[in-house]
Amino acid sequence: MKISILSKMLLFFSPIIFLCACEKNSVSNNGAAQTGKGGSITRFTIAKNYLYVVSNHFLNVYSLSDPAKPRQVHTSDLNYDIETIYPYGNYLFLGTRTGLYIYSIDTASSPSLIGEAKHARSCDPVVVNDSVAFVTLKSSSGCGPAEAGLYIHDIADINHPVLKKTIPLPDPMGLGIQDSILYVCCGSAGMKVFNVKDPYSPTLISTQADGKYLDVIPYNGILICNDEEGIILYDIHDPAKPALIKKIS
Amino acid sequence: MKIKYSGIGPLLLPFALKSEKALTGFFFKINCMKYLSFIFLMILISSCWKINIHPDYGPVPKVWGNKPVFAAVDAAKKILYDPVKHSLINAGNIYVFKNTIFQVDVGRGIHVIDNSVPSDAHRIGFITINGCEQVSIRGSYLYTNSYTDLVTIDISDPVNMKIVNTIPNAFPDMWISYPMFEPEESGYYECNAFRTDSVVVGWVKDSIPQGCYKN
Numbered sequence: 001m002k003i004s005i006l007s008k009m010l011l012f013f014s015p016i017i018f019l020c021a022c023e024k025n026s027v028s029n030n031g032a033a034q035t036g037k038g039g040s041i042t043r044f045t046i047a048k049n050y051l052y053v054v055s056n057h058f059l060n061v062y063s064l065s066d067p068a069k070p071r072q073v074h075t076s077d078l079n080y081d082i083e084t085i086y087p088y089g090n091y092l093f094l095g096t097r098t099g100l101y102i103y104s105i106d107t108a109s110s111p112s113l114i115g116e117a118k119h120a121r122s123c124d125p126v127v128v129n130d131s132v133a134f135v136t137l138k139s140s141s142g143c144g145p146a147e148a149g150l151y152i153h154d155i156a157d158i159n160h161p162v163l164k165k166t167i168p169l170p171d172p173m174g175l176g177i178q179d180s181i182l183y184v185c186c187g188s189a190g191m192k193v194f195n196v197k198d199p200y201s202p203t204l205i206s207t208q209a210d211g212k213y214l215d216v217i218p219y220n221g222i223l224i225c226n227d228e229e230g231i232i233l234y235d236i237h238d239p240a241k242p243a244l245i246k247k248i249s
Numbered sequence: 250m251k252i253k254y255s256g257i258g259p260l261l262l263p264f265a266l267k268s269e270k271a272l273t274g275f276f277f278k279i280n281c282m283k284y285l286s287f288i289f290l291m292i293l294i295s296s297c298w299k300i301n302i303h304p305d306y307g308p309v310p311k312v313w314g315n316k317p318v319f320a321a322v323d324a325a326k327k328i329l330y331d332p333v334k335h336s337l338i339n340a341g342n343i344y345v346f347k348n349t350i351f352q353v354d355v356g357r358g359i360h361v362i363d364n365s366v367p368s369d370a371h372r373i374g375f376i377t378i379n380g381c382e383q384v385s386i387r388g389s390y391l392y393t394n395s396y397t398d399l400v401t402i403d404i405s406d407p408v409n410m411k412i413v414n415t416i417p418n419a420f421p422d423m424w425i426s427y428p429m430f431e432p433e434e435s436g437y438y439e440c441n442a443f444r445t446d447s448v449v450v451g452w453v454k455d456s457i458p459q460g461c462y463k464n
Contacts, residue, residue, distance in 0.1 A: 033388030036346030044385035044392060051385060051392055053399070055420035067390045068401055068413045219345045222367055226343040231350060233367050245367045249337070 033067060039215035039226060040086060040125035040174040047087040048108040054082040054094060061109060074110045088128035091158065095126045100135055102158060117153055117161035125215075129177050131156040132199040136172035136184060148172060150184055152199060164200045174215025174226065181205075181239035183223065185213035191225065193242065205240055210247060312459045314437030315452040317429075325379045325448045326395050328402060330410040335360060335375035339433055346386045353384055356428030359393065361407070376402070376410060379450050382428050394420065396427045396448055435463050 035046045043054045051062040051070050057078055062070035081097040092111055094101040099118035103111035126135045133153040150172060152165040170189040175182060180197040190209040194202040211227035218224075223242055225232040230249035234242035337360060341353030348365040358377040364370045380396035389405035390413070399419035403411050424430075432438045432452040440460040441449060 034347070036344055036386045038345075038385060039343045042342050042344075042383060042385070044383040044394075046385050046387050046392075051387075053383075053420065056422045058420070058422060060420065062399070064387060067387055068403070070392065070399060070401060070414070070416065072416070072419070214340060215343055217343060217345050222364075224343060224345055224350055224364075226340055226352065228340050230337055230340075231343070231352060231362060231370070233364070233370060235367075246370050248362060248370055248372065 037217055037219055039217050040127050040176060041084055041215045043082075043085060045085050045087050045092070047092065047105060050105075050108050052085055052087070052092060052111070054085045056081055058082075059085075059092075059094070059103070059111060061111065063109065076111065076113075084125045086126045086128065091128075093126040093128055093133060095135065100126060100133065100153065100161060102155070102161065115155070115159045115161055117163060125174055127175050127177050127182075128155070129180075129196075129199070132196070133161060134175055134177065134182060134196075134199075136169070136175055138171055138173065150175075150194075150202075152196075152202070154200070165202070167202065173213070176216035176218045176223070178218035178223070178236055178239040181236075183216045183218070183242075185215055185225070187214070187228075188212045191216070191242075193240070195240065206242075208234070208242060208244075210244060309458040309460070311456045312437045313454065314439065314457045314459075315432035315434070316439045316455040316457050317441055317449040318451040318453055319444070319447040320379070320450040321447050322445075325450050326398065326415075327377075328395070328400070328410070328412050329377040330374060330408065331377065332374040332408060334372040339428075341382055341428075342384060344384045344386060351384050351386075351391075353381060355382055355433075356380060359384055359391075374407070380427050380429060380448060394423075397421055397423050431461075431463050437462050 038045060045052050049064050051064055053060040059076040059078060060072060061074035063073045064070055082094055083097065084095040086093040090105055092103040092105055094103065099116055101113060102115035104114045105111050126133055131154065133155045135151040135153065137151055138148055147168055148171060149166050149168040151163060153161040154164045155161045169184060169186055169192065171187050173185045173187060175184045180195060182194040182196045182202065184192040184194065186192060190207040191213040192207055193205045195205055196202045211229060211232050213225055213227060215226040216223055218236060221235065221237045223234040223236045230247060232247050233245040235245050236242050337354055338357060339355040341355040344351040348363065350362040350364050352360040352362065354360060358375055358381055360372050361374040361376065362370055363373045378393055378395050381393055383394050385392045389403055391402045391404045393400050393402065397418050397420045399416040400412060401414040403413045429449040429451065430441055437457065437459060438452065438461050439457045
C-alpha cells in the first residue's frame with residue numbers, strides 16, 4: 001500500500017522534477033548571474049564560473065570570479081586547428097580539423113584532455129545528448145577528404161568515442177537537439193529534422209525550407225535559427241513539428 | 250612503358266602532377282607525363298628567373314578588386330550602441346539571453362533582437378564592434394572580441410552599454426583570421442600587411458595591384 005502511494009506521488013511529481021531539470025539545462029544559475037545559451041558554432045562558451053575561448057591553437061581559460069574583469073588562469077597549447085567548443089555536463093567538446101577532442105572540467109580552471117576521436121576530421125560543430133555526440137562535417141571547408149555529413153559517436157565510454165553512424169548531407173553546419181529531435185542546418189538545402197530516439201539509426205522527419213540555415217539554438221520551446229538573412233523562429237513545443245513563428249530580416 | 254625516375258625528378262613531379270594516382274611510387278605507367286612535367290619545370294624555372302634575375306620586371310598589372318580600409322586602432326576599437334535597426338550584412342554567431350537574441354554581423358558588431366513576444370520579435374539596436382566574431386553573456390556582462398582583444402561590455406543599461414574591460418591581444422594566433430582580414434567576396438584584393446597602428450574596418454572596390462586572391 002505504502003509503495004503504491006509512493007509510486008503515485010513519484011508519478012505526480014516526476015513531470016515537475018523533469019521541468020526543473022529542463023530549467024537548469026536551459027539556463028544555468030550561478031547565484032544571481034545567469035548565463036545565456038549559444039549556438040553550436042562558437043569559440044566562446046561559459047561553463048561553471050569560467051569563460052572558455054578556443055583560438056586557432058589554444059584553449060584559453062578565464063576566471064569570471066570578477067565577471068567584469070575576466071582573468072586568464074590557464075592556456076593549453078594544442079597542436080591542431082580548433083574550430084568550435086561545446087559544453088556538456090562536466091565536459092568540453094572541441095571540434096577541430098583533426099578530430100573531436102573531449103576535455104574534462106572537473107577541475108574547471110585547468111581542463112584536461114580525456115578522449116578523442118581522430119578518424120572524424122570534424123571541422124564543424126558538435127552537440128551532445130547523454131552518451132551520444134553529433135558532429136557535422138563540411139567537406140568544402142578545407143577540412144580534408146572526409147565526406148560531408150552527420151557523424152554520430154557513441155561516447156558512453158568518454159575516453160574512447162566510437163563512430164557509429166555517418167549520414168551524408170549537403171554542406172551541414174550548425175546543429176541543435178531538443179529531446180530526441182535533432183535539427184541540422186544545411187544552408188540553402190534547408191534544415192533537416194531528424195528523430196534520434198534511436199541515435200544510431202536516425203530517421204528524417206522533415207526538411208524546413210524557410211531560409212539559408214547556419215545554426216540553431218533550441219531555447220524554452222522556441223527554435224532560434226541563424227539565417228543568412230536574419231533570424232527565423234519556430235515553435236517547438238512539439239519538437240518533431242517545428243511551426244514557423246516569425247522571420248526577422 | 251615504364252619509366253624509372255631518378256635524382257631530383259620524383260621530388261619535383263608532385264608539383265607538376267595533380268593526380269594522386271601518379272604519386273603512388275617512383276614507377277609510373279606514363280608516356281606524355283614526362284614531357285608535361287618537363288614543360289611545367291621549365292615554366293617554374295623561367296618564373297624564378299623573372300623574380301630573381303630581373304627584380305624590376307615591369308610594374309605589377311592593375312586589376313579591379315578589393316582594397317582594405319584602415320582605421321587607427323583607437324578609433325576602430327570604439328564600441329557604440331545605436332538603438333535603431335541595422336540591416337544584416339554577414340550573419341555570424343547567435344546567442345540568446347533571457348528575452349534577447351544577439352546575432353553577430355561578422356567583423357562589424359552585434360544585432361540586438363527583442364524576443365519577448367516571439368511573434369513580434371524584431372531588431373532593436375546594433376552594437377558596433379569592429380573585428381567582432383564571438384559573443385557570450387553572464388549576468389550583466391557580454392564578452393566578445395574586437396580583432397584579437399577580449400572585451401567585456403556592461404549591458405545592464407542597454408542604452409548606455411559601455412566597455413568595462415579589455416584584454417589587448419588576448420588571442421594573438423587569431424590575427425591572420427580576424428573577420429576583416431580578407432574581403433568577404435571572392436576575387437583579387439590588395440594584400441593585407443601587418444600594422445600595429447591601424448586595423449582593417451572594411452573593404453572597397455578599386456583598381457589595385459594584382460596581389461592576393463580569395464577563392
